Amino acid sequence: MAADPLSRVFAALADPTRRDMVARLTVADATVGELAEPYDVSVQAVSKHLRVLEDAGLVSRSRDAQRRPVHLEAEVFDLMTKWIERYRRQAEERYRRLDDVLRSMPDDSPPTAAPPEGGTPS
């Protein structure tokens, strides 16, 4: 597993079960068994999901006797938010510029054509 952090976070949240676990962990920490209870898959499967979330940095685990309470680490969300917002803004900026270009071009001047500077005059 050599993917970059951003890819790991996106991949971790691409699974609805894992997204649901994250959603529930925003309410309270939980043990593996507690987390597994609502889904009809084995506890081992949930344990695997938790590993994916942990590798993505979305979750951390401590220790309490045999139990391993799972805790949400919300900071990683920022990584995604930053990426998304950056390109969302860039896209919006692009559309704004496109509007300007269209507004400043009421005639049929061909796009990407040479500007109207006189070449070597005869």
Added chain:
Amino acid sequence: MAADPLSRVFAALADPTRRDMVARLTVADATVGELAEPYDVSVQAVSKHLRVLEDAGLVSRSRDAQRRPVHLEAEVFDLMTKWIERYRRQAEERYRRLDDVLRSMPDDSPPTAAPPEGGTPS
């Protein structure tokens, strides 16, 4: 392909090549060939990536002779942003409440223990 929209968007952006394509499409629309040029993979592979992005609703394609210009659809970003922000806020709210609880509990009252009501007195 029966995954929910949110899963598709997250999965689509879990790949660095696809994220880079999205990033470049915020600058300008591009054809498949133009998009493929910077990466040293086949054009077919890029075509597959574009299909994933299209299925996720991140991208749309029109037609210009044999070319298929690719256009970024930034609205789907909102889907992710909403999900992320919702649970981020919820998590922050949770921590805030936890702080309150800790602040209102300066003594050593055991957590989750029975309230100090006298049991059946002897």
Added chain:
DNA sequence: CCTCTCGTCAACCAACCGGTTGAAAAAGAG
């Protein structure tokens, strides 16, 4: 000690993913 609970590790399986190559479709250009 034995036993029970909680969780992980290991092996396996079908399905999917990202990549390849080769062929074909779609449309302009000679």
Added chain:
DNA sequence: CTCTTTTTCAACCGGTTGGTTGACGAGAGG
């Protein structure tokens, strides 16, 4: 009609994923 460009379709391949079952380790508790 033929040739070239652009893109997609089809088949294939190795690696990963999400799931299973079975065994195991770590602790509480009789």
